[in-house]
Amino acid sequence: xxxxxxxxxxxxxxxxxxxxxxxxxxxxxxxxxxxxxxxxxxxxxxxxxxxxxxxxxxxxxxxxxxxxxxxxxxxxxxxxxxxxxxxxxxxxxxxxxxxxxxxxxxxxxxxxxxxxxxxxxxxxxxxxxxxxxxxxxxxxxxxxxxxxxxxxxxxxxxxxxxxxxxxxxxxxxxxxxxxxxxxxxxxxxxxxxxxxxxxxxxxxxxxxxxxxxxxxxxxxxxxxxxxxxxxxxxxxxxxxxxxxxxxxxxxxxxxxxxxxxxxxxxxxxxxxxxxxxxxxxxxxxxxxxxxxxxxxxxxxxxxxxxxxxxxxxxxxxxxxxxxxxxxxxxxxxxxxxxxxxxxxxxxxxxxxxxxxxxxxxxxxxxxxxxxxxxxxxxxxxxxxxxxxxxxxxxxxxxxxxxxxxxxxxxxxxxxxxxxxxxxxxxxxxxxxxxxxxxxxxxxxxxxxxxxxxxxxxxxxxxxxx
Numbered sequence: 491x492x493x494x495x496x497x498x499x500x501x502x503x504x505x506x507x508x509x510x511x512x513x514x515x516x517x518x519x520x521x522x523x524x525x526x527x528x529x530x531x532x533x534x535x536x537x538x539x540x541x542x543x544x545x546x547x548x549x550x551x552x553x554x555x556x557x558x559x560x561x562x563x564x565x566x567x568x569x570x571x572x573x574x575x576x577x578x579x580x581x582x583x584x585x586x587x588x589x590x591x592x593x594x595x596x597x598x599x600x601x602x603x604x605x606x607x608x609x610x611x612x613x614x615x616x617x618x619x620x621x622x623x624x625x626x627x628x629x630x631x632x633x634x635x636x637x638x639x640x641x642x643x644x645x646x647x648x649x650x651x652x653x654x655x656x657x658x659x660x661x662x663x664x665x666x667x668x669x670x671x672x673x674x675x676x677x678x679x680x681x682x683x684x685x686x687x688x689x690x691x692x693x694x695x696x697x698x699x700x701x702x703x704x705x706x707x708x709x710x711x712x713x714x715x716x717x718x719x720x721x722x723x724x725x726x727x728x729x730x731x732x733x734x735x736x737x738x739x740x741x742x743x744x745x746x747x748x749x750x751x752x753x754x755x756x757x758x759x760x761x762x763x764x765x766x767x768x769x770x771x772x773x774x775x776x777x778x779x780x781x782x783x784x785x786x787x788x789x790x791x792x793x794x795x796x797x798x799x800x801x802x803x804x805x806x807x808x809x810x811x812x813x814x815x816x817x818x819x820x821x822x823x824x825x826x827x828x829x830x831x832x833x834x835x836x837x838x839x840x841x842x843x844x845x846x847x848x849x850x851x852x853x854x855x856x857x858x859x860x861x862x863x864x865x866x867x868x869x870x871x872x873x874x875x876x877x878x879x880x881x882x883x884x885x886x887x888x889x890x891x892x893x894x895x896x897x898x899x900x901x902x903x904x905x906x907x908x909x910x911x912x913x914x915x916x917x918x919x920x921x922x923x924x925x926x927x928x929x930x931x932x933x934x935x936x937x938x939x940x941x942x943x944x945x946x947x948x949x950x951x952x953x954x955x
Contacts (some may be wrong), residue, residue, distance in 0.1 A: 498537070501558045505540055505584070508550045513541040513590075524565055524575070524585040528632075528820070530833045530881055531573030531916060536563065536585040543590050545663060545671055545702040552700065552945075553669030555584055561948050562586050564696040566609065566638030569630075571834045572915025574642060574695050578949045588637055591702060594618050602708045603660055603677060608637025608701050615706075624708040627652035630911070631817040637701045642913045643693030647744045647816065650736075650869030651775070652709060654911070656692050663703035664691055667941040677705055690936075695913055696947040698940050712743070712775035716785065717803035717812045721767035723796035725749055725852060728768045729845040732868045734791045736841060740784050743775040745869040746816055749852065751826070752863035759822030760815040767798065771816055773809070819865050823876045827861050833877040835894050835917075837901035838910030841871050847904050848873060851897055858893050860886075872910030898924075919953045 505514050515521070516538055526533035537560075542548045555562045561583035565575050577583035592609040599622055606615060613633045615626050628639060630646035638644075640662065645654035652658065661675035674687040691699055722728040728747055735742060748756065748769050757764055772788070774781050789800060803809050815822075823832055839847045848864065855862045855875070866873025875897065877890045898908045898921045908914075908921035923930050934952050938944070944955050 497558070501554070501560060502538060504554050505538065505551065508547055508554070509540050509542065513543070515539045515541070521585075524568070524587065525577065527568050527570040527573060527575045528834075529571045529573050529915070529917065530831050530879070531576050534577045534579060535581060536577040536583045537581055539565075539585045539587055541587045541590050542702075545665060548586065548588075548665045548700055548702050549669045549671050551584070551586060552665050552667060555945055556668050556943055559943055559945065560584055561945050562700070563947050564588060564637070564641065564700050566635030566641075567611065567632065569632035569634045570638065570642055570915065571912045572909075572917040574913060574915040574947070574950060576916065586700060588700075588702065589635060591637075592635075595703070597622070597708075598677070599624065599708075601677065602710075603705055604708055605703065605705050606636055607703055608640075609635050611635050612639070619708065623711055625711050626658070626706060627709050628655055628658055631820070636704055636706065640692050640701050640704055641694065641696050643911070645867065645870075645872070645911045647746060647813070647867060649867055649872075649911075650745055651741070651743045656689060658707045659688060659692055660705040660707060662688050662691055662701050662705075664699035664701045666699045667943065667946050672699070693913070695915065695950050697937055697951055698946065700946070713777050714775070714781050715743070715806075715809060716774045716781050717809040718772040718774065718785070718788075718800055719764060719769060719803075719812065720772065720792055720800045721753075721765040721769045721798045722792070723767070723798060725768040726845055726849055727796035728770050729848055729868060731770065731788075731792045731795045731797065733841055733844065734795070735788060736869065738787065738791065740788060741774070741776055741780065742772055742784070742788075742869065744771070744773040744813075745867075746771040747848075747864070747866045747868040747873065748816075748819070749864040751861070752819060752823075752865050755822040755826050755863055756815050756819060758825040759818055762815055765798065771812060773813075816865075819863070820876065823863055823878055826863070827878045829880070830861075830878040831881050833879055833890050833894065834874060834912065835877070835897060836872060836874040836910050836912050837897055837906055837908060838870065838872040839901050839904040839906030843904035843906070844868060844871050844873075847900055847906070850900055851875070854893060854896055854900075858889060860889060860893060862893065867910070870910070871906070874912075914951045916950055916953075919951065922951065 591607040596605040630644040
């Protein structure tokens with residue numbers, strides 16, 4: 491037996507001693523499941539997958555992998571979109587799956603917070619909260635784990651009112667590369683005690699530590715909710731309506747833009763009959779009186795920008811159907827070109843530049859000849875392209891790459907960011923360097939200080955160190 495093979499066996503035996511035979515998998519189908527996320531990035535197999543059930547186990551696993559110099563990639567639901575959970579090349583990595591750490595530990599109704607393990611999903615938490623009058627608002631679409639949502643700084647359709655994961659996490663428990671366990675704060679709503687390690691770990695994409703537990707903010711369910719669908723004559727009119735809505739301070743809970751191609755895909759996939767035009771999906775929240783006033787004011791603003799009509803959904807079933815259709819766009823887009831794969835990308839710009847940025851992007855897509863519907867959380871300036879490509883066609887891949895690069899450059903020209911919510915992963919490393927310049931070197935310094943052996947999700951965010 492060679493030295494490398496002997497080391498592999500020693501490492502695997504030590505892992506089995508921590509999690510047991512049944513929670514350490516070398517099964518090819520399990521390895522394949524953990525070789526990729528929902529993105530177009532090429533999958534790579536890990537050496538093994540360990541399913542942890544406690545912070546103590548995660549601590550022991552990281553200490554062991556640090557000793558052996560083995561890369562560790564955290565894994566929740568695998569719903570990320572920039573290759574975050576794809577293991578590094580070489581086949582030596584351990585994928586650490588936290589999905590079995592799914593206990594809701596404490597709900598503090600009076601304090602509007604709760605403590606959960608990292609594998610709890612957003613739907614699981616909200617189902618648990620049913621009947622309390624509270625809910626957790628961050629809704630990226632996929633039923634992602636809260637640990638993964640924290641690691642990628644997720645947001646989604648409710649961000650215009652409730653913010654992102656960054657604003658809705660009070661503290662974290664995380665395991666560092668050498669196995670140390672830290673808690674970043676207490677449950678107080680604010681603190682000036684030391685460095686803000688919570689915000690440092692939120693959005694770090696598993697490169698600084700493995701998040702195992704979170705205390706998250708809860709919010710009261712609004713008294714009334716009304717959904718609305720509003721098609722427009724032009725894309726510019728829809729975007730300018732959003733700008734007016736925000737400037738007037740209307741209390742919309744959600745405001746989403748779908749271009750006409752995205753509406754076509756939604757209709758085909760969800761069997762809906764929305765008019766094929768640039769369209770806003772909205773949700774008004776508040777008391778009955780507030781909703782009447784807000785919806786009336788919205789209609790006045792929207793009609794001035796070419797709104798064709800508006801359809802309200804007041805019943806829970808109607809609202810659920812609408813947002814289910816919105817969340818299904820990733821799969822709906824495949825109906826536009828069956829057999830292709832989506833290259834999902836996103837940018838975020840200041841609201842005042844949103845219309846110009848989207849219209850330039852729309853023109854760029856038309857010139858490229860690619861199929862790329864637009865959908866966006868336009869209430870905070872964030873929008874997405876889903877470029878439908880044949881991943882085996884090198885010329886088409888290059889065209890999609892070039893379109894994406896022009897989109898990123900356009901966002902930076904408008905003082906925006908290369909990603910509003912998908913994160914960097916391995917897909918936007920160069921874009922991050924262009925956006926932040928020398929600040930990336932500071933990030934690398936922090937990374938190497940906390941993870942000197944570079945075992946935590948190596949190759950992500952910065953590329954090789």
